[in-house]
Amino acid sequence: TASIAADGVFMQTYRQLRGSRAVRPVRLRQRDEMAWRVTFHGEGHQGFQGPYREAMSALCQELLSPRLPLFVPCANGASGLADNRDKFLPRPSAHSPEHLDMFYFVGQVMGVAMRTRNLLSLDLPSLVWKQLAGVELDEGDLRGTDYSCWSTLQFRDEDGQAITRERFEELFSIPFTACLTDGTEVPLLPGGEGVPVTFERREEYRALVIKARLEEGKRQMASMRAGLCSVVPEPLLGLMSWEELERRVCGSPEVDVASLQRHTRYRCGVHESSPHVRMFWEVLREFGQAERRLFLRFAWGRERLPLESDYTEQSEMKMFPSDRGDGDSVLPEAETCFFIIKLPRYRTKELMRRNLLSAITACREINY
Structure with missing residues (x-):
C-alpha cells in the first residue's frame, strides 16, 4: 500500500514502492486491476480503485510538469512549429544514478498500465515509443520533435534550393556542437567547440547532429525499457509495433x-x-x-x-x-x-x- 498526500504523488510513490524495493517485479506482473493499493491522507474512500486511478493520473500529470527533472517539452512546443507540440522527451541532463532509477520506475509504471489496463496520460512522441519497442530511429523522429533543427540541417536557401558556398558562409558561423532538447550544448567531436563548420564539412556536421539528437536520451530510454521489461516480457515487446505499444500503455488522448x-x-x-x-x-x-x-x-x-x-x-x-x-x-x-x-x-x-x-x-x- 502506498500512503500519500494529494501532492508530490510521483516522488512519494517512487520512494515507497521503488526506493524501498517494497514491490518486486513479479508482483507487478499480475493482471490485477491494481498493482498496489493507495490511500490519500485525510480523504475517505469506499474502495481502493478510485484512489489508485486518481494517484496514477496525478503521477502522470506531475511526471510531465516542471516540478520533476525527468521530462522536458519537445522543441516543437517552444518554437510553435510542426507536430508534437504537446509532447515530452526525457531530459538529456537527467542522468544521475537516482534519475536513471526513476526512469526505470517510469518503465515499470508503463508495464503496470499494460497489465492492469489502467491507461496512462503520457504525451510522448514516436522517438520514445520506438526506443521502448526496440525500433530503429530515423531522421523523421528528429523532424517530429525539433523541426527547426531538422530544417536548418537541410542546408537550403529561401527558395528550397541546395545552398551555395557563398550563401552558406553568409548564414552559418557555427562550431561542431549540438544543442540538446534541454538546452545543454555538447561537442560533436573532441574540441568541437573550437572547430568551425565549413561548407565542405557540412554533411559531416549534419550527420553528427542527427546522431547526437536521436541519442540524447539513450541512457534514460535504456533505463525505462529495462523497467518496462521487468514487468512485460521482452519477447512480447518484440512482437509489437511502436504504435501498438503506445496504444497499450496510453490508449488515445481523445475522449470519444x-x-x-x-x-x-x-x-x-x-x-x-x-x-x-x-x-x-x-x-x-x-x-x-x-x-x-x-x-x-x-x-x-x-x-x-x-x-x-x-x-x-x-x-x-x-x-x-x-x-x-x-x-x-x-x-x-x-x-x-x-x-x-x-x-x-x-x-x-x-x-x-x-x-x-x-x-x-x-x-x-x-x-x-
Whole structure:
C-alpha cells in the first residue's frame, strides 16, 4: 500500500514502492486491476480503485510538469512549429544514478498500465515509443520533435534550393556542437567547440547532429525499457509495433463520447431517454477534449477511456439519480471507485453545463 498526500504523488510513490524495493517485479506482473493499493491522507474512500486511478493520473500529470527533472517539452512546443507540440522527451541532463532509477520506475509504471489496463496520460512522441519497442530511429523522429533543427540541417536557401558556398558562409558561423532538447550544448567531436563548420564539412556536421539528437536520451530510454521489461516480457515487446505499444500503455488522448455512451449503464429509475440524461450527453459532446478529460477524472479518477476491446463491467460508467435532490444549485457527484456519476435532473441544458463544469473543475476532494 502506498500512503500519500494529494501532492508530490510521483516522488512519494517512487520512494515507497521503488526506493524501498517494497514491490518486486513479479508482483507487478499480475493482471490485477491494481498493482498496489493507495490511500490519500485525510480523504475517505469506499474502495481502493478510485484512489489508485486518481494517484496514477496525478503521477502522470506531475511526471510531465516542471516540478520533476525527468521530462522536458519537445522543441516543437517552444518554437510553435510542426507536430508534437504537446509532447515530452526525457531530459538529456537527467542522468544521475537516482534519475536513471526513476526512469526505470517510469518503465515499470508503463508495464503496470499494460497489465492492469489502467491507461496512462503520457504525451510522448514516436522517438520514445520506438526506443521502448526496440525500433530503429530515423531522421523523421528528429523532424517530429525539433523541426527547426531538422530544417536548418537541410542546408537550403529561401527558395528550397541546395545552398551555395557563398550563401552558406553568409548564414552559418557555427562550431561542431549540438544543442540538446534541454538546452545543454555538447561537442560533436573532441574540441568541437573550437572547430568551425565549413561548407565542405557540412554533411559531416549534419550527420553528427542527427546522431547526437536521436541519442540524447539513450541512457534514460535504456533505463525505462529495462523497467518496462521487468514487468512485460521482452519477447512480447518484440512482437509489437511502436504504435501498438503506445496504444497499450496510453490508449488515445481523445475522449470519444460515443464510446463512453455505448458503455454507460443506467440505474434506479434513470434511463437513457430521460430528458436530463439527453442534456448531459449533449453537453459532453459540446465540451472540448480538455473538459472531457476533466470529466473522466472527476467521475473515474483517470483521463483516458479503455481500449474498445478492454471494457469490462467495472470500466463502464453507471449513472444514478442525485442523493441530494434536483435543485438548480446541486452539483453532480461521483464515486470514482465504481465509475458512478450521480446526476441531478436539471431543468435546462444551461444549468447542466454550468453545474457540470463547476463540479469537474472545482471539486478536487472527492469521496471515493
